[in-house]
């Protein structure tokens with residue numbers, strides 16, 4: 284059961300715990316304020332999640348988390364330094380302090396949350412692993428993939444789930460492993476494999492990068508749970524709270540009907556929930572050493588969760604992903620933020 288990968292992970296987890304302890308006194312908020320920018324770890328470029336636009340400005344639902352933190356802390360959502368990380372590099376970059384928040388389509392798992400000296404702060408996108416196949420193969424289900432060559436990215440939960448699923452179903456596969464999504468999609472396009480597997484949202488992002496997306500389809504089967512969310516180092520609870528509550532502020536704003544267009548009118552609202560969120564009744568940022576307008580700054584500059592979802596990955600974006608289980612709990616979905624009180 285214990286393969287080489289597990290041993291490498293455990294070996295590195297040891298030094299990581301020590302690194303986490305040595306930074307127990309860290310004051311990431313103070314460092315960020317002195318620097319004047321949030322150090323944000325993102326992907327190598329995954330449209331909808333984190334990718335630079337034509338003008339070189341980073342965009343995406345993961346990017347919006349870092350923009351929200353920058354708005355809350357510095358009053359300026361643009362005050363972010365983006366650091367591109369592939370799947371293998373991402374945790375080391377956070378542990379070493381190269382980045383202060385990792386917001387890069389990263390699945391929350393036990394090992395990552397408890398053995399790496401890191402903490403997951405919430406879920407930006409509830410996802411699951413799926414498969415993309417050339418449409419002309421006539422494949423309709425994952426059960427037809429016995430013996431397939433499968434393109435996959437190293438250092439991901441995708442790799443682990445694939446092995447589990449095929450073993451459990453007594454099926455064989457030939458993994459073709461790459462380090463970046465660009466290489467993975469390139470390998471698939473060049474015919475190095477029959478199938479590409481990844482989180483389904485990321486398949487949607489990879490599919491639109493194909494020279495002709497209509498030649499590939501995403502199967503409806505989903506073989507895993509992939510709750511994706513931002514990660515911080517252990518040992519700095521104030522920073523942990525800031526990142527966690529920045530996302531909660533965006534979710535609460537959507538629930539309360541506050542968006543970037545109406546937030547100024549909402550400052551006059553008689554609704555106590557709105558008044559608390561916008562800093563008109565008390566200062567709920569105080570416990571995080573933030574100003575009372577921390578959430579106002581997030582909502583006015585970044586928008587609420589629904590706005591971010593829609594423009595980056597939803598129907599207002601080229602990915603056109605349905606809101607699905609990422610709807611608010613009030614709409615039958617899983618997205619639920621604790622109250623501001």
Ligand SMILES: N[C@@H](CCC(=O)N[C@@H](CS)C(=O)NCC(=O)O)C(=O)O
Pocket residue numbers: 325326327328329368369370388389390436438439440441462463464465467481482485509511
């Ligand atoms: N959610 C999974 C997969 C994450 C992942 O890295 N997926 C690839 C999909 S191809 C990716 O995003 N690559 C972007 C990159 O290389 O920067 C995990 O946390 O392990």
